[in-house]
Amino acid sequence: MPTTAAPRPVVHDAESADRVVTVTFDDGTRARFHPVWLREHCGCAACRHPQTLERTLDPLTVPLDLGARVRVERARLVCEFSDGHTSAFDGAWLAAHAVDLGYDGLGLPPRRPWSSGATDPPRHRWGAVVDDDGALTAWLTDLWTHGATLVEDIPDDPDAGVRLARRVSPLRPTNFGETWDVVALDDPNNVAFTPIELDTHNDLPYFEYAPGVQFLHCLRFDARGGESVLVDGLAAAHTLRDTDAEAWELLTSVPVAYRFVDGADDLRWTTPVIVLDHAGEVHEIRHHLALAAPPALPVERLDAFYRAWRTFAALLRQPDRRWHHRLRPGEMIAWMNRRVLHGRRAFDSGGERRLRGCYVDVDEVLSRLRVLTRTV
Template sequence: MAELAPWPATSLLREASAGDEAVALIWDDGERAGFPLIWLRDHCPCLECRHPQTRERLTVPLEEATLRPEASLEAGHLRLAWADGHVSQFAAGWLYQRRPEAPAQSPLPARRVWRDAFTPVRVRHADFFTPAGESAWLEALLRDGLVLLEGGPLVDEEVSRIAECIGPQRPTNFGARFDVRSKPNPNNAAYTAIGLALHTDLPNWRQPPDIQLLYCLENAAEGGESLFADGFQVAEALREQAPEDFRLLSEIAIDFRFQDETQDIATRAPVIECDANGRVVEIRFNNWIRDALRLPAEQMAPWYRAYRHFWTLLHSPRYQLDFALAPGEMVAFDNRRVLHGRRAFDPSTGARHLQGTYLDRDMLESRLRVLARQA
């Protein structure tokens, strides 16, 4: 196939036979697999079926599956001569990787829920600009939901330079890159000196930002320590301790809304989102922009009980990570999983200035695949 990802050159085919609906294959190592005819015609890599530059599919398999081909081997690889005269050739290693029973291969790490005494991975700023260092940073972020970069320069827009090594910055109503510091006439609690309880950013968007980067340029004020909690870990603790509270927060959608003079962004979604298998896949939790609760009267008290229980667990020292960012350090975290906050600080004791931006998770996963392919 005309693809960029490699496949093994070994495991050549020793036998191929075509039936009415599938081609049966046997490799040199004894592995066997059957591929439906329509699948093979759909994946033909020839220039008639795939664009030579984009590698995109050019045909739609409709009746071709009824055209039983002649199957033969050429130097251990599969050749199919279809009844309509079309010829398809497949590398044995490519087919071996894609056996219907074979597990999908991916360099992306499985997520790992935090345990007690979780310590985030730290990557040196200079190492980030090497393939090994960047891969370690990406793997930790995708696996743990949080990673630290340290030893960086105190340079304006460094957070943007780092972000754009991965992909384009995700703009929001606060811009593509934003400054986190106390300022007059704030339109968000982050731009004050008050303490911020644990939250996720922008749950009022249908698609909240996936990944947040916060780069510390100054942190001389008293207080202002950063707080984090793994929302997936705490949601599972809630499910174990109070299944009914978990059910209410995962099944009942509520309103989230941000308003100022120029913006009014709102959506409706549950606090805990699960997939079809019941696996927690997203947390939306932000007490500042939780809008008026619109529920049937009989659901309100139970919902508040569940919300209070989740709040208490989130802010329990058992589940919190607490540290002060030093100038030149950057924390990156999964905004749809890891909740963040900070302790109050006193701006009269020194300056505190962080710069932040957002990235799409798709770009992180893409970058890690490319690095794995290049390695």
């Protein structure tokens, strides 16, 4: 059944006082705007390029003491600015960009941390996601909000998972190439290419800009053991913030050195384990115990730092935070690499466990989601 689009907000009333423009929308909600902010974001042909929509107005020419007289005309806000310019603003645009109504500049749905009972990732069918923009939008929304998804019914084709990834973005090449097979090797350069257990971790923390989304497509699995494990680092970080202020302060401020070394590469980066954004919210997790280089910390700070990191690692290992799944051929997990940690149980090297992996950058994924959200 087709869904009914939500009504677009329209401007019902407006007033300007003390250099604050207050708009009342038809649903009764109100939002405040600064005159300089409004003037800078005028969308007329004199202020924006008509094709690229980039600003041609020099914002530094707008007086900081700018005033505005306002009125409502054809359900739009009309501003007569004291610099002589007149601008009109659509109600839907104003509502979408009002800080008072939740605008944060990202244009994304809120992330949903998960932990209790290790909630199963949302499931999606490969054929629908590859062929239908509506299904692609639903999958990308779940990938962003939940942090992980399980894709099912993938054709018997080793490149089918990569095809889905490329539907969103070009692949992100790394020191492992554009794609790689996770399989036990005789001469591995990474413990992923062995049959031993892998503790949950974020991939490639030694890159300045670690890949944003990871895909693992199961091609063959007849070994005993080897179940995949996912845990939501965002939820664990929130628990740490709420229960251990000292550990939170250390893990969000003290840089940890990560390093990958083999015959061809020596990759290094330093970063806190928990990286915060400008608002103090968790932006990303960089946790990989196997690739941590010696901490560049004075001896007197190490006791507190080790305690903090072990506290966070213990949260990540709590059984009720972990989702376990034995992948079947034709299934693929995709997750936000800098939020959700992944690992696996050890498996019997007498059987074969072969997964095809690749990465894409998060910017391309979120751009695709925004475009689809406004067009589907």
